[in-house]
Amino acid sequence: TSSMQYFEIQRGQNDSEHRFLAILTSIGHVYLNGKKLKKGKKRILRDDDTILIIDKAMTEVLTFQDHRQEVTQISDLDLFMERELGKGGQCSSVRAGFDVRSFEQFAVKTIEFTRDELGKRKLARVRNEIKVMKELTHPNIIQLIRFVETPQKIHLVLELMETDLIKLIRTLPERRFKEDRAKFAAYQVCLGLQYIHKKGIAHMDIKVRREFS
Numbered sequence: 001t002s003s004m005q006y007f008e009i010q011r012g013q014n015d016s017e018h019r020f021l022a023i024l025t026s027i028g029h030v031y032l033n034g035k036k037l038k039k040g041k042k043r044i045l046r047d048d049d050t051i052l053i054i055d056k057a058m059t060e061v062l063t064f065q066d067h068r069q070e071v072t073q074i075s076d077l078d079l080f081m082e083r084e085l086g087k088g089g090q091c092s093s094v095r096a097g098f099d100v101r102s103f104e105q106f107a108v109k110t111i112e113f114t115r116d117e118l119g120k121r122k123l124a125r126v127r128n129e130i131k132v133m134k135e136l137t138h139p140n141i142i143q144l145i146r147f148v149e150t151p152q153k154i155h156l157v158l159e160l161m162e163t164d165l166i167k168l169i170r171t172l173p174e175r176r177f178k179e180d181r182a183k184f185a186a187y188q189v190c191l192g193l194q195y196i197h198k199k200g201i202a203h204m205d206i207k208v209r210r211e212f213s
Contacts, residue, residue: 006030006053009045009064028055044080044098079157081108096160106145109156126154132201140192 007030010022022042030037031052037043051062079097085107086094097108111126113119133144133156143159165185169175177185193203 006055007051010042028053079106079108097157105160107142107158107160109158111154111156112152113154114152123154130154130156135199136196136201138192138195140188141195 006028008022029052031050031054032043032045033050034052045064047064049064051064053060053062079099082096082098084093084095092109092111094107094109097106098104099106111122113122113126130144130147137143142161145157145159147157148155169177176182193206196203
């Protein structure tokens with residue numbers, strides 16, 4: 001009896017992303033690292049994960065090995081890092097991440113710093129940013145979910161936006177918003193700014209991009 005009648009290994013949106021173990025049948029029992037999985041369930045697979053199949057006809061133990069280019073895992077966050085979403089200043093990058101337990105997607109901003117005097121000042125600024133973001137809860141402001149600090153990096157786990165305003169505008173036939181939609185977008189920005197201003201917080205980095213003209 002083939003083990004593949006019990007489950008299949010699926011890939012993400014592209015080949016560089018992680019693999020899933022998908023249970024195909026309720027016949028027999030399939031365990032991933034000792035935890036029983038039901039039909040229709042999916043779990044992210046990591047190197048050296050153990051898949052155990054128990055049925056009347058067979059008992060089989062398999063070990064998963066991923067020989068593709070490794071997808072980064074941040075163990076402190078229990079997240080798998082996927083595609084890059086963008087880069088910022090001060091040695092920062094933003095990538096999509098998957099929570100291995102809940103399958104929720106997040107944006108993870110990673111900021112690198114050194115332990116010299118310049119790095120210490122940078123770290124102080126980032127810690128202050130985290131302190132401010134923890135106080136903010138508003139539908140027009142991206143939410144900070146959690147963060148992890150390591151000796152040379154800080155990872156900020158943020159609410160993931162499926163698209164951004166620039167990409168959205170570029171999908172439109174005339175590459176511009178109609179006036180009523182532009183007003184609504186500006187109104188949402190103003191609501192967010194009004195919220196932080198009432199808390200005594202200044203944004204300090206508001207820009208009008210060329211793509212809006």
